[in-house]
Amino acid sequence: MSQQRALSTLGIVLVISLIANALLVGLWIGNTVGRGSNTPVERGPRGGGEDAVIARALESVLPDGARQDMRAAFRKGLREAAPYMREKHRARQQLKDALAADPFDPAALQQAFEDIRAADEQLTRSFHAVLSEELATLSPDQRAELVAWMDRMEARRRAWHGRFGEDGHGPRGHHNGPPPPLDDQPD
Structure with a gap:
């Protein structure tokens, strides 16, 4: 029974990880392909992983025309990645099927x-x-501007995380608000 319980716990953790990955892919799509302002905006550290941060930084250093070209390249890349997204969707369905199966098949879950x-x-x-x-x-x-942008975002991230104690919580036991503002952003 303990092996089944450990497997169930692992399954729950992996399902949560799957959901988090789906959210990150959604953030990536929204941040790199979405139609936003045509002006370079310094955006704060957000979800999407390091790759999405680099994509946002790239968008912030490009002039308007090049930014549009970049977005077109990301949209094309997204279309080309569609088979991989379908494969991931199929695998998520396999996961749900494996979790719902009776009798439960640990090998199907692992696959x-x-x-x-x-x-x-x-x-x-x-x-x-x-x-x-x-x-x-x-x-x-x-490239130098991109590196400088990334350094500023990393400094913001460090400042944000530095607000919390070692347990990751502020003085009232929870996260206390948004990250600090950028120093060089116009009012």
Whole structure:
């Protein structure tokens, strides 16, 4: 029974991880493909992982025309990644089927998780390929600006996390509000 309980706990943890990954992919899509303002905006550290942070930084250093080209490249990359997204969806369905199966089959559950990881890896590779192509087009000045932007975001992230104690909570036992404002952002 303890092996089944451990497997159930592992299954729950992995389902939560799956949901978090789905949210990150959604954030990536929204942040890199979505139609936002045509002006470069310094955005704070948000979800989406380091790749999404780099994509936002890239967007912030490009002039308007190049920014539109970048968005078009990301949309094209997203279309090309559609088979991997379908594969991930299929693997998530396998996961749900494995969890609902009676009798429960631990091997089917593990296979579903392996398939999800493989699809995630393909999605990441696909995004990295597009991101690498876009980064390669930057001038030395744009690359320097990108690095400076990333340094500012990292400083904000450190300031944000520094507000909390070692247990990750503020003085009242919870996270206390949004990250600090950027120093160089106009009012």
